[in-house]
Amino acid sequence: MATDTEREFRAGIVALGGRSNVGKSTLLNRLVGRKVAIVTPRPQTTRGRIMGVRTDRDAQLLILDTPGIHDSPKDLNRRMVDNARRALGEGEVILGVVEAGAKLDPRDRAALGELVKIGAPLVIVINKVDRHPRENLLPLIEELSREFPGREIVPVSALRGENLDELLATVKAMLPESPALMPEDEYTDQTERMIAAEVIREKIFLKMRQEIPFSSAVRIEKFVEETERGLKRISAVIVIERESHKGMVIGAGGRTLKEIGTAARLELEKLLDARVYLELVVRVEPNWTRDPRKMSELGL
Ligand SMILES: Nc1nc2c(ncn2[C@@H]2O[C@H](COP(=O)(O)OP(=O)(O)O)[C@@H](O)[C@H]2O)c(=O)[nH]1
Ligand SMILES: [Mg+2]
Known part of the structure; x- marks a missing residue:
C-alpha cells in the first residue's frame, strides 16, 4: 500500500484560453474556490494574466x-491579446474553453485552432452546459472530437460547479510529477492593491454602458493598512479617456460614482477581510489606451 510519502504529487501551470465571455474567469474562481478574477456579463473584462x-x-x-x-485594431485590445498569448505560452496544460450549444460556435472553433498551434497538451472544456438542453451535448462532443481528434473533452458548468471533479482528474493526470511550486495557503499572485483595482474595474463594467468600461482603468494611488484598527485606506483614480465620459461616471450629484464605490468597498471588505475606506476620484487622461507607458503603469 502506498504511504503518504510514496504517493506521487503533481504540479504545474494550467492556462485558460478561449474567446471572450465563455467563462474562463468564472472557471478559475471555481477551481480556486474563491474569487481571484473579476467576472462580468460583458466581453473583455479580463485584461492581464491572473494566477x-x-x-x-x-x-x-x-x-x-x-x-x-x-x-x-485598438492598441489596448492588441495588448490584451499579447498578454493572453504570453500567458498561454507558459501553460503546461491548456484548457480551451468553449461555450455549449447545438453547434460549435465559429468563434470558438477559431479560438481552439489558435490554442492547438501553441503545442502544449490541450483539454477542451465545454462550459455553460446549464444553459443548454442536455440532448445538445452529445452532437457537440462529436463535432469537437471530429475536428480536434484525440483531445480530451470535458463538459462543465463553471457557474454551478458541475463536473469539475472530472475536469480536475483529467488535468492532474497531464501534469508532471513535481513538488508544490507555491506555498499551500497561497491562492493568487496578485497583491491586494491589484485586487482592489480589479474589483473597482468590475463595478465600472457592471454599472456603465457603452464603451466607458472598455476605455477606463483604475490606478491605486494610496493603500495604507491600519492594522490595529483592522482598516485599509484605499485611494483610487478611475482613469477615463474622454471629458464627455466624466459626467457619466460621476452621475447626477455624484450618485453613479458613489454606487461604484459602495459596491467595490463592500466586496473588498469581504475579499481583504478588513474594513475598507475607499476614496474614488475620476480623472481624464486622454489617449491612455494608446500610450504604452500609461498602459503598463495601469497593469496592462
Ligand atoms: N449560465 C452560465 N453562465 C456562465 C457560466 N460560466 C460563466 N458564465 C457567465 O458568463 C459571463 C462571462 O463570464 P467570464 O467568466 O467573465 O468569462 P471570460 O470572459 O471568459 O472570463 C458571466 O456573466 C458569467 O456569469 C456557466 O457555467 N453557466
Ligand atoms: Mg475573464
Missing part, C-alpha cells in the same frame, strides 16, 4: 486566466 492557485492532497495547479483572444 489562481489550487492545492489538493495529490496536486497543485497554478491556473492562469487570460484575456479572450479576439481581433481588434
